[in-house]
Amino acid sequence: ASFTIALRTVDNVTVMIKLRPGVLVGCQIRVKNFFRSELNIKPGDNVTFTFTCSTPEKYFIMEIQKNIDCVSGLCPFGDVHLYPLGLPRLNRTFIWDVKASTKAGLELKFSTPWLRQIEPGETCPDFVSYNINSCIDKATVNIGTFCRNGSVSRVKLLGGVIMSLHLPWNSPLTTSGFNIANRASIKRLCIIESVLKGESSVTLMSPNYPLGFPEDELMTWQFVIPSSMRASVFFHNYSLSNCERKEERVEYYIPGSLSNPEVFKLSDSQPANIPGSFNLSLQGCDQDAQNPGILRLLFQVVVQHPQVDENVTHLVDLSKELNMTVTIHFEGWPSRIPVMSEPICLICKDPRTCDRVLTLVSGAIYKISFLCKDLSRLRITAEKGISCVDLRWCQRKIFYLLVPKAITQLPIQLHKFIWKLLAPDLINIEITSPSLKLQQHVPEQRCNTSYSYSIVGATPETELNVGVFCPGGSVEKIQMRNNVTISLKTFGKRFLNESKHQDLQMSFVPHIKDECSFTVSPDPKAKVYLQTPNWPYGLPPYVSISWYVVVPKKQVARLGFSKDRMGIACETGRAYVNIKEETAGAEETVRREDEPLPEPRNMYHDFWVNVSNCKPVDKTQLTLQFRVTLADKQIDLGVILAVLAGAGVLAAIGLTVCCVKKKKKKSQNPMVGVYNANVNTQVPGKQGLFTKGRKNNESHVYAVIDDAMVYGHLLKESNGSVSPEVDVYRPFDGPIGSLPPSPPPLSFRKDIKRSSNTEEPPPLTDTDHDTYTFAHQKSGQSEDIGDTSEKNNGDTSTSLLENKEQDGLVE
Numbered sequence: 001a002s003f004t005i006a007l008r009t010v011d012n013v014t015v016m017i018k019l020r021p022g023v024l025v026g027c028q029i030r031v032k033n034f035f036r037s038e039l040n041i042k043p044g045d046n047v048t049f050t051f052t053c054s055t056p057e058k059y060f061i062m063e064i065q066k067n068i069d070c071v072s073g074l075c076p077f078g079d080v081h082l083y084p085l086g087l088p089r090l091n092r093t094f095i096w097d098v099k100a101s102t103k104a105g106l107e108l109k110f111s112t113p114w115l116r117q118i119e120p121g122e123t124c125p126d127f128v129s130y131n132i133n134s135c136i137d138k139a140t141v142n143i144g145t146f147c148r149n150g151s152v153s154r155v156k157l158l159g160g161v162i163m164s165l166h167l168p169w170n171s172p173l174t175t176s177g178f179n180i181a182n183r184a185s186i187k188r189l190c191i192i193e194s195v196l197k198g199e200s201s202v203t204l205m206s207p208n209y210p211l212g213f214p215e216d217e218l219m220t221w222q223f224v225i226p227s228s229m230r231a232s233v234f235f236h237n238y239s240l241s242n243c244e245r246k247e248e249r250v251e252y253y254i255p256g257s258l259s260n261p262e263v264f265k266l267s268d269s270q271p272a273n274i275p276g277s278f279n280l281s282l283q284g285c286d287q288d289a290q291n292p293g294i295l296r297l298l299f300q301v302v303v304q305h306p307q308v309d310e311n312v313t314h315l316v317d318l319s320k321e322l323n324m325t326v327t328i329h330f331e332g333w334p335s336r337i338p339v340m341s342e343p344i345c346l347i348c349k350d351p352r353t354c355d356r357v358l359t360l361v362s363g364a365i366y367k368i369s370f371l372c373k374d375l376s377r378l379r380i381t382a383e384k385g386i387s388c389v390d391l392r393w394c395q396r397k398i399f400y401l402l403v404p405k406a407i408t409q410l411p412i413q414l415h416k417f418i419w420k421l422l423a424p425d426l427i428n429i430e431i432t433s434p435s436l437k438l439q440q441h442v443p444e445q446r447c448n449t450s451y452s453y454s455i456v457g458a459t460p461e462t463e464l465n466v467g468v469f470c471p472g473g474s475v476e477k478i479q480m481r482n483n484v485t486i487s488l489k490t491f492g493k494r495f496l497n498e499s500k501h502q503d504l505q506m507s508f509v510p511h512i513k514d515e516c517s518f519t520v521s522p523d524p525k526a527k528v529y530l531q532t533p534n535w536p537y538g539l540p541p542y543v544s545i546s547w548y549v550v551v552p553k554k555q556v557a558r559l560g561f562s563k564d565r566m567g568i569a570c571e572t573g574r575a576y577v578n579i580k581e582e583t584a585g586a587e588e589t590v591r592r593e594d595e596p597l598p599e600p601r602n603m604y605h606d607f608w609v610n611v612s613n614c615k616p617v618d619k620t621q622l623t624l625q626f627r628v629t630l631a632d633k634q635i636d637l638g639v640i641l642a643v644l645a646g647a648g649v650l651a652a653i654g655l656t657v658c659c660v661k662k663k664k665k666k667s668q669n670p671m672v673g674v675y676n677a678n679v680n681t682q683v684p685g686k687q688g689l690f691t692k693g694r695k696n697n698e699s700h701v702y703a704v705i706d707d708a709m710v711y712g713h714l715l716k717e718s719n720g721s722v723s724p725e726v727d728v729y730r731p732f733d734g735p736i737g738s739l740p741p742s743p744p745p746l747s748f749r750k751d752i753k754r755s756s757n758t759e760e761p762p763p764l765t766d767t768d769h770d771t772y773t774f775a776h777q778k779s780g781q782s783e784d785i786g787d788t789s790e791k792n793n794g795d796t797s798t799s800l801l802e803n804k805e806q807d808g809l810v811e
Helices: 495-501 637-667 712-718 750-754 782-792
Strands: 002-006 013-019 029-031 034-036 039-041 046-051 060-069 078-081 091-099 104-110 115-118 129-136 139-148 152-158 160-167 175-184 190-195 200-205 218-224 230-241 243-245 249-253 262-264 278-283 293-304 314-317 324-330 346-350 353-355 358-361 365-371 378-387 413-422 427-432 438-440 451-458 463-471 475-480 483-490 505-510 516-520 528-531 544-549 555-561 570-572 576-581 589-592 601-603 607-612 625-632
Touching: 039 046, 091 175, 104 160, 115 152, 115 200, 129 152, 139 152, 139 190, 160 175, 190 200, 346 358, 358 365, 427 483, 438 475, 438 528, 451 475, 451 495, 463 475, 516 528, 555 607
Parallel strands: 060 091, 190 218, 378 413, 516 544
Antiparallel strands: 002 046, 013 039, 013 060, 029 034, 029 046, 078 175, 091 160, 104 152, 104 175, 115 139, 129 139, 129 160, 152 190, 200 293, 218 278, 230 293, 249 262, 249 278, 314 365, 324 358, 324 378, 346 353, 346 365, 413 483, 427 475, 427 505, 438 463, 451 463, 451 483, 475 516, 528 625, 544 607, 555 601, 555 625, 576 589, 576 607
């Protein structure tokens, strides 16, 4: 297709078609029989041309420039048209270069939907953009780049202007969307008018942004807002130049204010909750010629409906607090920057001082209010420092780590409360939870409470992340070296109720040998899982951690590790796991990093678990997890069966003795004392009590006492009367064994018999009296007894009195 462009001389319009930057020549312009890569059509020319390709928009762009002289002649004020018509469909830029005197002002008035300013490099959704430059003498200032659909309705400029409209090749736009009017001098660089209706916001930038605002210049933004609405100003990005004279500042003209203009530094918190329209002006200064610096500003104006509770104030009393700050902020602060279009929540410490973030410090009382429809989008982060100055004072003091009521009574969710605990040299920090205790958050035992504590220790060499803990566990106490940071984090509205039962405390204690030590009292009804700090990244090199586990007297603890080995290789030093019960004579179990970890075992007393790290080789980290389970102590079935069997034997022996005694009384046969060499006469476990052999001492001397008879041969000399001779001793001429006689049975000791104590009696000493063994002999049994004594050497028999102490043998 061919195109014809005819330009009138009076229009002073120039059309240039040229290649797009960075595009290789793949298409040309044909004028008559000549081919060229660009075409320049001047005022008064009439040119017909064609393209040698079917898609010229891929290769060419077009600029249409109209020069308007308002200095030497009349200006063509009114609507600006897109001229000429019938242009080829290329990406095109219309440029209006208007020259005007600095004594007069020009006004660019835009038709709806008005304009929205964008940052340099940003593109418009429909690729239609306006660029405005102010020309004062020979200097050009970039007022800004704008897209359609915004709030900027007018731009007033001092002197000339260069106005550009960029259209894509397929844009259906046929009008410029603005007109030019003549105005009196505005005595400043420019005035930008923004009309805000209803709840909305606008983002604006200083001229030349992000480069510097012209030296010692003044400009104004006019905001037209319904009187029923409230406006707030926020400076998101600014920088200051180096001033030699004057001071860079912003000035507010607020209708109805008694202090117009209100002057603020750019670093100040800007006014908020402004009713209706207002003006904002930016004033530069005389800059240092050697080092001028840059003055620039990017800010946002947010318009909201008045809040129902905007006059409701909340008292925050921090007058009795020390070293504490309370920050009220939007959700995600400070890592997340809210989108400009996001509904805004403001916190006000007076009716005109509001911001998205407000920080309160201890030692004062505040009355705050909120300009926010949805308070659930706000959060509180607080921080408190506790340090020890006088050791004599702080070692006797307990510090309660509780969230103050001044915070919990606010209608804002507490996000985090941080305690920074600073310990002096040779003094450590002890954290306790006396009633609730703490549960360590591990994969097998997750916290499901409304809040948790993150505990981090800071040593001069490294940071030790002890772990995350929540209330309702088994950890009673944590002792740590150096400084500690405790962060309470909440997870929902339940915290308001559960916070009433907090019992976390801290105190300063003497120096401990480990970097961290835990005291654990396991819950009898659940497994307790514990893991090393810095999980899952591993213990720092050369760090030692200990756990002291309390085991109740009537229970036994089952200790087991979650893996078989430590899983590290040491570059320097050794890594150890030590386990030891807290009882006299307990053996210590020690494992190195190259040895298997101990198998699950029962612990009957309080015990220690210590983990000491080496310097691991690259890509290996020491991470250990173990579990502790409590159970009631069980009596061994074997012991029960042995006791029952022993009781049966004793009953049988007692029955036999009773029968023999009854038979003896009937027959009145003389009972003879018989020495049983087959009886074990040694105290159990006291084999070394007698150092002499039996042949070398007098332990074989014994007496036979019967309640009716002595020796039978004396009966013949008493004429048949039974009058036994008392205290008659006859030496024994039988064989002598190698074991001493047994000690007296326990039932014969008066001191034991009177006592109800069931503890094991004290061991016998060499001063204990000799004891004797009694055996009843039936007729015809003496030979059998003798045979048994020969077979057993006299060392294995059991004393009758030891087996049956209370069956009437002491009648």
